[in-house]
Amino acid sequence: MIDPATGALALETNPAGSEPRRFLIIDDDDLDRMVIERKLGQMEPGAVCCHAATADAALRLVAEDPAFDAAFVDFAMPDEDGLSTIRALRRQKALELVPVIMVTGSADPVLAASSIIEGADAYLSKEDMTDSRFAWALVSASERARLRREARAKEIAMREFAFNAAHDLKSPLNGITGFAALLAKAVDDVSPQAREFASKIRTQGLKMAEMIDSMLDYAIAGEAIGETPVVALQDVADDAVASTRAELDAIAASIRVSVTGQAPMDRIQIERVLRNLILNAVKYRASAIPEIAIRTRHVAGTLAVEVADNGVGVPSDLRDRIFEPMQRAHHQSVDGHGLGLAISRKIINAHGGRIWCEARPGGGSLFTFTLPEA
Secondary structure (H helix, E strand, C coil), X not given: CECCCCCCECCCCCCCCCCCCEEEEECCCHHHHHHHHHHHHHHCCCCEEEEECCHHHHHHHHXXXXXXXXXXXXXXXXXXXXXXXXXXXXXXXXXXXXXXXXXXXXXXXXXXXXXXXXXXXXXEEHHHCCHHHHHHHHHHHHHHHHXXXXXXHHHHHHHHHHHHHHHHHHHXXXXXXXXXXXXXXXXCCCCHHHHHHHHHHHHHHHHHHHHHHHHHHHHHCCCCCCCCCEEXXXXXXXXXXXXXXXXXXHCCCEEEEECCCEEECCHHHHHHHHHHHHHHHHHCCCCCCCEEEEEEEEECCEEEEEEEECCCCCCHHHCCHHHCCCCCCCCCXXXXXXXXXXXXXXXXXXXXXXXXXXXXXCCCEEEEEEEXXX
16 A cells, blocks of 8 residues: 555555464475565564465465465466466456465566566566565555455446446336337328337337447456356357357358367356357458358467458457447448447456457458467
């Protein structure tokens, strides 16, 4: 937290008589773990330190008792690197907002940036682990985690507001569409124009209801991920194709699925991401018969899922923006609310992966999302 007297960062300490703070130290070197524990003891006498030599051992400790106040993660370990370990920790509900400090054997600015991107709150080199640098890493990580907790609280408040606003909007809207339907029946004997107007009132009301539902979907996407068992991606892809078969057959689109691998996931939500990408390929098709391909790549413990199409493509300056709410690359050509890709990104982020769009060689789009591979 910020010290109001000095304007500097200051470590949050437990009030007298409260439970000692618990720290998780993940490092395959016994001596390095003892050094970190000693420095923590100097900063906070009575601190409880739990040691793990591997990522799997750390996850077992978390499963037994997830109440940790901060975690130190070594980069180079026998079973996986520290970046994968951070992703695994962040997937634990109890640790998604806990301060995490990456500890490495060398001061590498590229690795430092990568660790922050993957979810670390601070970076500490073993070569220069002075008391002051150690203290600064822990304090700054704690401050980042505090800001993240505040942001999460605001996000929850906004989501509750969205639910309440949607409920308040849907009630009168249901009345509008209902009375519009009655009006359409009551004006059978009047001019065709009057019947047309009544029909348009109802159609626009239903579209507004769909938009409200889509906004609610966006508000909760990725937030309701429960258990993440290991699932074969082939099964998820097959279900996504089956659920979009009517839309594919209606335009004689071809789809090829060539996927392998397993990943821990909320099966329903990942299927939704694939369904969104398939339907996008159907919506934004070119004059040629649509051809869609779903395939996988396995890269350093990550499962990359690719969905390629031969559609109209996405302009280069919009390939990032289309994942923002209410943003579309082709506003006039097809109906839509611009929320499908935004929902997909929230789901993939919640799984510890990322999603992006590129131009497909030969025309069309290539959407890729990643999942931590089992």
